[in-house]
Amino acid sequence: MATRRRKVRHQRGSRTHGWGTSGQHRASGMRGGYGRAGRYRHKRSRLIRTGEFADMHYAGKRGFTPTSAKKHSGQTLNLWQLTAIVDKLVAENKAQLAGEKVLIDLKQLGYEKLLGSGSVSRAIQVNVKCSETAAKKLKDAGGEVIGGNVAK
Numbered sequence: 453m454a455t456r457r458r459k460v461r462h463q464r465g466s467r468t469h470g471w472g473t474s475g476q477h478r479a480s481g482m483r484g485g486y487g488r489a490g491r492y493r494h495k496r497s498r499l500i501r502t503g504e505f506a507d508m509h510y511a512g513k514r515g516f517t518p519t520s521a522k523k524h525s526g527q528t529l530n531l532w533q534l535t536a537i538v539d540k541l542v543a544e545n546k547a548q549l550a551g552e553k554v555l556i557d558l559k560q561l562g563y564e565k566l567l568g569s570g571s572v573s574r575a576i577q578v579n580v581k582c583s584e585t586a587a588k589k590l591k592d593a594g595g596e597v598i599g600g601n602v603a604k
Contacts, residue, residue: 529563531586532570534578553577553595565603 455461463469471477480486484494491499538554541547547556558566558580566578568585575594581601582590590597 526564527562528565528567529558529580530567530569531572531589534558534566534576535570535572535574538574538576550577 459469468474468476476482480489484490489495534556538547538556541556541561542549542554546561547554549555553575555577556579558578560579563580566580566582566586568583568587568589572589572593572595576590577596577598578590579598579601581603582597583603587597587602
Protein backbone atom coordinates (compact mmCIF):
# COMPACT_ATOMS: atom_id res chain seq x y z
CA MET A 453 0.00 0.00 0.00
CA ALA A 454 1.25 3.45 -0.77
CA THR A 455 2.32 5.45 2.25
CA ARG A 456 -0.06 8.30 1.42
CA ARG A 457 -3.06 5.97 1.68
CA ARG A 458 -2.15 4.49 5.07
CA LYS A 459 -4.45 5.17 8.00
CA VAL A 460 -1.59 6.67 9.98
CA ARG A 461 -1.32 9.50 7.41
CA HIS A 462 -5.02 10.33 7.52
CA GLN A 463 -5.39 10.02 11.30
CA ARG A 464 -2.75 12.57 12.32
CA GLY A 465 -3.75 14.13 15.63
CA SER A 466 -6.16 11.32 16.44
CA ARG A 467 -5.13 9.61 19.65
CA THR A 468 -6.37 6.13 18.78
CA HIS A 469 -6.38 6.18 14.94
CA GLY A 470 -9.86 4.71 14.75
CA TRP A 471 -9.21 1.76 17.08
CA GLY A 472 -11.47 2.86 19.94
CA THR A 473 -10.23 3.03 23.52
CA SER A 474 -6.61 3.92 24.02
CA GLY A 475 -4.41 0.84 24.06
CA GLN A 476 -6.42 -1.24 21.63
CA HIS A 477 -4.62 -2.52 18.53
CA ARG A 478 -1.32 -1.84 20.23
CA ALA A 479 1.57 -4.21 21.02
CA SER A 480 0.49 -7.86 21.42
CA GLY A 481 -2.86 -7.29 23.10
CA MET A 482 -5.07 -7.80 20.07
CA ARG A 483 -3.43 -11.03 18.98
CA GLY A 484 -3.30 -12.77 22.36
CA GLY A 485 0.42 -12.55 22.97
CA TYR A 486 3.68 -12.81 21.08
CA GLY A 487 5.04 -15.99 19.53
CA ARG A 488 3.80 -19.26 21.03
CA ALA A 489 1.86 -17.57 23.83
CA GLY A 490 -1.48 -19.23 24.59
CA ARG A 491 -0.87 -22.32 22.49
CA TYR A 492 -2.30 -24.55 25.23
CA ARG A 493 -5.02 -22.14 26.33
CA HIS A 494 -6.74 -19.50 24.22
CA LYS A 495 -5.01 -20.46 20.95
CA ARG A 496 -5.49 -24.21 21.36
CA SER A 497 -7.79 -24.52 18.35
CA ARG A 498 -4.92 -23.36 16.13
CA LEU A 499 -2.66 -25.93 17.77
CA ILE A 500 -5.16 -28.72 17.06
CA ARG A 501 -5.90 -27.51 13.54
CA THR A 502 -2.29 -27.19 12.40
CA GLY A 503 -0.70 -29.89 14.60
CA GLU A 504 2.05 -27.38 15.19
CA PHE A 505 3.48 -28.94 18.35
CA ALA A 506 4.12 -32.59 19.14
CA ASP A 507 3.52 -32.29 22.90
CA MET A 508 -0.21 -31.55 22.71
CA HIS A 509 -0.92 -33.34 25.99
CA TYR A 510 1.03 -30.70 27.94
CA ALA A 511 -1.19 -27.98 29.36
CA GLY A 512 1.45 -25.61 30.73
CA LYS A 513 2.38 -24.67 34.25
CA ARG A 514 -0.33 -24.01 36.78
CA GLY A 515 0.13 -21.86 39.88
CA PHE A 516 3.21 -22.15 42.03
CA THR A 517 4.75 -24.58 44.50
CA PRO A 518 5.57 -23.11 47.92
CA THR A 519 9.05 -23.81 49.28
CA SER A 520 7.58 -25.78 52.18
CA ALA A 521 6.15 -28.33 49.76
CA LYS A 522 9.29 -28.78 47.66
CA LYS A 523 11.09 -32.08 48.06
CA HIS A 524 14.74 -32.19 48.95
CA SER A 525 17.19 -34.36 47.05
CA GLY A 526 18.30 -36.40 50.10
CA GLN A 527 17.27 -37.19 53.62
CA THR A 528 18.64 -35.34 56.61
CA LEU A 529 19.05 -36.57 60.16
CA ASN A 530 19.37 -34.60 63.39
CA LEU A 531 21.68 -35.58 66.24
CA TRP A 532 18.78 -36.30 68.57
CA GLN A 533 17.35 -38.71 65.98
CA LEU A 534 20.74 -40.36 65.55
CA THR A 535 21.18 -40.94 69.30
CA ALA A 536 17.69 -42.46 69.42
CA ILE A 537 18.47 -45.09 66.76
CA VAL A 538 22.14 -45.92 67.58
CA ASP A 539 21.30 -49.01 69.67
CA LYS A 540 18.83 -50.23 67.05
CA LEU A 541 21.47 -49.86 64.27
CA VAL A 542 24.02 -51.82 66.31
CA ALA A 543 21.47 -54.59 66.97
CA GLU A 544 20.67 -54.83 63.24
CA ASN A 545 24.41 -54.89 62.32
CA LYS A 546 24.09 -51.60 60.42
CA ALA A 547 26.63 -50.03 62.78
CA GLN A 548 29.79 -51.48 64.33
CA LEU A 549 31.19 -51.15 67.83
CA ALA A 550 34.90 -50.31 68.07
CA GLY A 551 35.59 -50.19 71.78
CA GLU A 552 33.60 -47.27 73.14
CA LYS A 553 33.00 -45.76 69.66
CA VAL A 554 30.10 -46.59 67.38
CA LEU A 555 30.94 -46.56 63.66
CA ILE A 556 27.99 -45.62 61.43
CA ASP A 557 27.98 -45.12 57.65
CA LEU A 558 24.95 -42.89 57.22
CA LYS A 559 25.55 -42.52 53.47
CA GLN A 560 25.00 -46.23 53.05
CA LEU A 561 21.77 -45.95 55.08
CA GLY A 562 20.41 -43.32 52.65
CA TYR A 563 21.09 -40.13 54.58
CA GLU A 564 22.72 -37.17 52.90
CA LYS A 565 23.39 -34.80 55.79
CA LEU A 566 23.64 -34.81 59.58
CA LEU A 567 22.28 -31.69 61.31
CA GLY A 568 23.20 -30.39 64.76
CA SER A 569 19.87 -30.22 66.56
CA GLY A 570 19.95 -32.15 69.83
CA SER A 571 22.79 -33.61 71.87
CA VAL A 572 25.11 -36.63 71.79
CA SER A 573 25.93 -38.66 74.88
CA ARG A 574 28.25 -41.30 73.33
CA ALA A 575 31.23 -41.34 70.99
CA ILE A 576 29.93 -41.80 67.45
CA GLN A 577 32.02 -41.87 64.28
CA VAL A 578 29.91 -41.03 61.21
CA ASN A 579 30.57 -41.09 57.48
CA VAL A 580 28.26 -38.44 56.05
CA LYS A 581 28.25 -34.75 55.23
CA CYS A 582 27.35 -32.81 58.36
CA SER A 583 26.87 -29.28 59.62
CA GLU A 584 29.52 -27.44 61.65
CA THR A 585 27.33 -27.64 64.77
CA ALA A 586 26.91 -31.40 64.43
CA ALA A 587 30.66 -31.89 63.90
CA LYS A 588 31.47 -29.83 67.00
CA LYS A 589 28.99 -31.75 69.17
CA LEU A 590 30.31 -35.10 67.93
CA LYS A 591 33.92 -34.09 68.72
CA ASP A 592 32.92 -32.89 72.20
CA ALA A 593 31.37 -36.31 72.87
CA GLY A 594 34.52 -38.11 71.67
CA GLY A 595 33.32 -38.96 68.19
CA GLU A 596 34.32 -37.67 64.77
CA VAL A 597 33.31 -37.10 61.16
CA ILE A 598 35.13 -39.29 58.63
CA GLY A 599 36.61 -37.60 55.57
CA GLY A 600 36.11 -34.04 56.83
CA ASN A 601 32.68 -33.73 55.20
CA VAL A 602 31.73 -30.65 57.19
CA ALA A 603 29.36 -28.32 55.34
CA LYS A 604 29.92 -24.60 55.70
